Amino acid sequence: SSRTIWIAAQSNVAVKNVAEKFDKIKFYDFKLLVSVEFHFGWHEHLYERLTPCVIRSDSFDKSVVGASRRLCGARVILCTLSMLSNDDIAPYVHVNPVDILIFDEGSQIELGNYVPVLHRFGRTLTKIAFIGDDKQYRMPSAIGDFISQAVYNGKLKTCHGNSVSLPCRFVDVERGRETKSGKSWTNSSEARVVVQIAGVYQAKGLDFRIITPYDAQRALIEHELKTAKLRHEDKVFNVDSFQGNEAEHIIVSVVKSDKLGFLTDQRRTNVMLTRCKKTMVICTSKAFVCGPAAPTLIGKLATALGPQAWV
Numbered sequence: 451s452s453r454t455i456w457i458a459a460q461s462n463v464a465v466k467n468v469a470e471k472f473d474k475i476k477f478y479d480f481k482l483l484v485s486v487e488f489h490f491g492w493h494e495h496l497y498e499r500l501t502p503c504v505i506r507s508d509s510f511d512k513s514v515v516g517a518s519r520r521l522c523g524a525r526v527i528l529c530t531l532s533m534l535s536n537d538d539i540a541p542y543v544h545v546n547p548v549d550i551l552i553f554d555e556g557s558q559i560e561l562g563n564y565v566p567v568l569h570r571f572g573r574t575l576t577k578i579a580f581i582g583d584d585k586q587y588r589m590p591s592a593i594g595d596f597i598s599q600a601v602y603n604g605k606l607k608t609c610h611g612n613s614v615s616l617p618c619r620f621v622d623v624e625r626g627r628e629t630k631s632g633k634s635w636t637n638s639s640e641a642r643v644v645v646q647i648a649g650v651y652q653a654k655g656l657d658f659r660i661i662t663p664y665d666a667q668r669a670l671i672e673h674e675l676k677t678a679k680l681r682h683e684d685k686v687f688n689v690d691s692f693q694g695n696e697a698e699h700i701i702v703s704v705v706k707s708d709k710l711g712f713l714t715d716q717r718r719t720n721v722m723l724t725r726c727k728k729t730m731v732i733c734t735s736k737a738f739v740c741g742p743a744a745p746t747l748i749g750k751l752a753t754a755l756g757p758q759a760w761v
Contacts, residue, residue: 454546455526458534458567459554465528467694468554469500472526480526481505483533483542510538517541531559535566547574555694556580560717585609588696588727590617596754600747601720617729620752620760621647622736628707634666637705640733641667644703645674647731651699652680658699660686661722663712667705689722700726704734704748713746720747736760 459465462484469482482500486508503524511517520542521527527546533539534548548571553559568575584605586594591608592615598606626639644660651658662668665688675682687695689712702722706713713719723730732748743749752759 481524483529631666659697662703702732
């Protein structure tokens with residue numbers, strides 16, 4: 451078909467992952483509409499090969515003629531769900547009406563977030579597809595089974611033989627305290643514990659990554675790794691930037707020790723807890739997780755795994 455297919459996802463990272471998959475199969479007949487903040491601030495190096503496919507928000511065309519020239523008859527247009535609601539893409543929509551629309555990682559998108567898009571393009575849409583999967587091939591079964599029950603009503607099936615009895619450990623950073631850092635948060639005690647664990651993993655030659663909900667904590671851990679002369683490049687990520695990625699071993703720094711903050715967002719907490727292929731170590735305060743955070747997804751995980759999960 452000569453009709454253009456639009457693909458949308460919840461986050462910039464999810465859209466980036468689709469673009470990278472296109473790159474792997476050498477498919478370049480697409481355009482990626484991306485915010486300039488994302489392109490420059492996070493992942494500019496990832497777009498080196500894809501530069502001809504990228505249209506940044508700071509260079510969006512105002513005219514239909516300009517938009518048509520930039521799209522070059524692309525068979526696929528990628529963007530985030532929020533970008534689809536942005537009036538600045540109107541010239542591109544005029545050239546290629548949103549007729550066939552695919553939502554990637556549909557289960558990660560809250561129902562209400564579909565409404566503005568469906569309202570805006572209701573007259574042109576003829577086909578909508580929701581891409582998701584009821585099977586998981588990454589997490590150890592103990593974690594996968596918990597996530598299935600807690601998040602997906604038991605519908606997520608584990609399809610591998612990795613059945614380690616206790617793949618997740620909680621490290622009680624008893625003295626860890628959340629500290630405001632600009633608009634973000636840090637926890638220096640957790641950062642030190644994370645670096646100690648990272649040192650052990652590096653000495654053993656393990657494949658590991660460190661993830662945390664807060665960018666200030668990511669920067670602090672990265673600095674501490676560098677100070678300790680440990681590998682710090684491509685090792686520490688905030689949760690949103692690591693969505694769609696994985697590692698054999700994951701170290702999590704929760705940061706919060708008083709207010710729930712990030713943990714009130716179950717979708718993003720779910721992303722944080724589902725990145726490991728073999729083991730996950732969660733650095734946090736036991737008093738916090740078993741107290742104020744007990745009703746959250748991470749609190750429920752601690753309860754499900756029991757006291758033996760704490761070290």
